[in-house]
Amino acid sequence: MGHRFDLGARRPRAVQATPPLLLLLLLLLPLLVMVLAEGGDYYELLGVNREATTREIRQAFKKLALTMHPDKNPGDASAHDRFLKVNRAYEVLKDEDLRKKYDKYGEKGLDEQQGGRYESWNFYRYDFGIYDDDLEIITLDSGDFEAAVNSGEMWFINFYSPRCSHCHQLAPTWRDFAKEMDGVIRIGAVNCGDNNHLCRRRGINSYPSLYLFKAAQKPEKFHGDRSKDELVRFTMKFITTAVTRLWQGNVFAEVETAFSSGIGWIITFCSDTGDCLEPRTRQKLAGMLDGLVKVGWMDCVTEEQLCLSFQVNGGATALFPPESSLDLQGSVLWLKTLDSKEIYTQVIEHLPDLELLTTHSFQSKLSHHRWLVSFTFGHRSSSNDYKKLQARLRDDHIQVGRVDCLTDSQLCQSLYIQKPCVAVFKGLGIHDFEIHHGKDVLYSIVAFAKDSVGAHVTTLRPDNFPSDRKEPWLVDFFAPVSQRHARVHTHTHTHTHTDVSGEFR
Structure with a gap:
């Protein structure tokens, strides 16, 4: 009686450099050689790679400090000098601005006095990096x-x-x-x-x-x-996302309205028998899944017949995805836990992945609309957190999708995409986009996307480099050896950046 709810890649083509472009490349060559020759020393001293996060750098330094510190090596005359080198490496790499200088220019771009002082062993043991081991x-x-x-x-x-x-x-x-x-x-x-x-x-x-x-x-x-x-x-007090009480007078309208927007429901059924989610857990889930899933509850004592129509005769909790139906076996996900984090994990896993864009759909979808696109190579998005991007960017009218560069290798080659990345297309055509070089975490990607769609910045490639333009261009040449380089916010006629390592190979 149940109500049915509408509940092997080719190499990129060679590009012949125009004389101005060739001159720029020749000027950049010594810089790139210097970075490659000198840039790895500090990373090697700390035992981290060039992609290391600030947390990983602190953790690596702390391990070295606890064993190499002169206080722990009183009989070693060289301990002080050795630890100074490690401390200098840490002082530089922990600082975003100094790290950028070091990555670009090596030690020549740094203050020679940097890292000349260090703390006691007890400081590193008890006071340093208080929260570095806490993933939450x-x-x-x-x-x-x-x-x-x-x-x-x-x-x-x-x-x-x-x-x-x-x-x-x-x-x-x-x-x-x-x-x-x-x-x-x-x-x-x-x-x-x-x-x-x-x-x-x-x-x-x-x-x-x-x-x-x-x-x-x-x-x-x-x-x-x-x-x-x-x-x-x-x-x-600040988690204000609505948790809806569902009853005979509103349940079907609420569910169908959400389904029509592509949003499902978590409904917890409360009765004298069995378990339902307590109010605080419901509110937590509403905040965790805001924009992705609605959260509601039903009192099966006062709405007994309604609960029976949902095939529920005791306490229970279920996820009703869009287009799910009680008549369609397996379309409703019955949740067997009362823990908010476990429910969140199950729901996120159950949500569909980002919309898959192909060579045939890419041009038409991105020509006149803003998109954030995750370029992958034979695997899904790197994190289930990516599924939250659409909700986070909805108010900015930015759609979210993904491209598999193994399946659509020619598309990625035409954009000079050679490794997994995230890019923002600004609704001005498929060649006007900016690549995210920041941290691969949700808050960094969201902030980048919001900023990028309004910025006069585009990624230059050999086929659109403005070598013969008459108007002035400000071009930021850099080699993104790690995911930490930010754009320089300079107001000029046109502001661009060029990924030297990615576009000019």
Whole structure:
């Protein structure tokens, strides 16, 4: 009686360089040779690759500091000099601006006094990198802080000092809180010892200072008791995504409206027998899946016949994807857990992957619409988090899709896409796009996409390089040896950047 709900690649072609382009390449050649010759030393000293994140660099340095520090090697006359070299490498690579200089120019671009001082062994053992081993806590620095808080996601950030006793006392509670709220909001930490300018700019004058950042709202400071329960209670006040009570008078209209927009429902059925999701868990899920799935609950004591029409006679929870039907076996996903993170994982896995774009559909879809495209090579998107991109970018009218460069190799070759990447197409044709060279994390990609669609920046390739244009162009030549290079925001007639290593091979 159930109601049916509408519930082997070719090499890129050679490009003949025009004289101005050839001259530019000749000028860049010594720079590229210098980077290749010198650029790996600091990375090798720390035992990390050039793609290493700041967290990985800190973790590698801490391991070396605990074994190489002169305090642990009192009989070794060379320990001081050896550790100075390691400390200098860390001081450079942890700093985004210094790291960029080092990657471009080697040691010649650095202050010779950098890294000349270091802390005691006890500092590295007990005070250094407080949250580096906590996967639920994202340590932010000056380079990615703005992208994080402007990404549209909610962030609760702990501004701390490694020399602050209260900060160390809070650390275990902050870890427990982060595990409790993982996936609901982003939990961050900023070391004000390493990011003094950032903290001063944000008006941080005492530690720890806890601020919640929500899109289009003024940051909210936490003033209460620093217990896990109080931190959770404070945070939940800002999770305002609706949880709908469903009953005979609204359920079918609510479900069909969502289905028509391509959005499914999680419904928890509550009765005297069995289990249903408690109110806080429902609210968490609504925040975690905002824009992807609606969350509702049904009282099967007062709506007994309605619950029976859903084939439910006790407490239960289910995901109803768009176009699912109680009459269609297997189309409804019955959830066997009450844990919000486990439900979130199951639901995200069940959601469809990004829309697959092919050679035949690429031109027509991208000619007049903004798109963020994930280029992959024989595998799906690198993270299920990518499935959340459409919801995060909906208000900016940016559609999201993917291209398999093994299946459509000629398409990728025509765009000089030679490795997995994310690119933003600005609705001005398939050749006007910008490649993301930042961190492969959701908040960085979202912030990049929002910024890119309004910026006069495009990726230059041999076939569109403006060598014979009369108007002035500002071109940023760089070799993206890692995913950390940001665009320079300069207002000129036209602002572009050129991926030397990718486009001019």
